[in-house]
Amino acid sequence: MDDANQIYVPPSFTALFTSPSGRLTEPVSIVRERYELCEDLAQLLTEHACDMRSRTGRPEGELLRTMQLGLSEAGAQVRPFEAEWVVKRLAELLDWEVPT
Template structure:
């Protein structure tokens, strides 16, 4: 019986999914970069194929959840709001809760709009 976790398919991470910027810090007067190792290679912290896949998986799951919630809100409590206002309110909720980095939250809202076939927010750039 194999109890190993499944190997993630890194190819499913969309090319438009945000990549973290390298973190560079000064230690004892020298610049250093935070690195992680994956499959024998070094990557900037958070940018290995496994780290990107994990981040994308969380963001995709949240986008799927929010898309379903937006449909419910559109016909229920937020029936008086436009689709753009619903998306904007969802973004504000994510921001207040700290549900990811700014680029991830923008990606999530764009993904929600795509899943619902709604027009994405015009000012949705990190």
């Protein structure tokens, strides 16, 4: 990522846009925009996930899988591979186990 921008895109996200040869498959600006969207989404979902857990009593992994399915639906703001990253990031933020 270029040094002119202050936003740090973690390697776990950059990997989503990296070819087997190690080159980005999208321009840096697009990767950064997608990261900002996905990170914001994960942050916004923390309260919702905790609320759902306390209201329903469903296991954390089940809630995260359900959220990933919802994020992966047609017409969603994120692509399925980004939805998977969002859910992993959400699990990290909540200190929940990442669903398999």
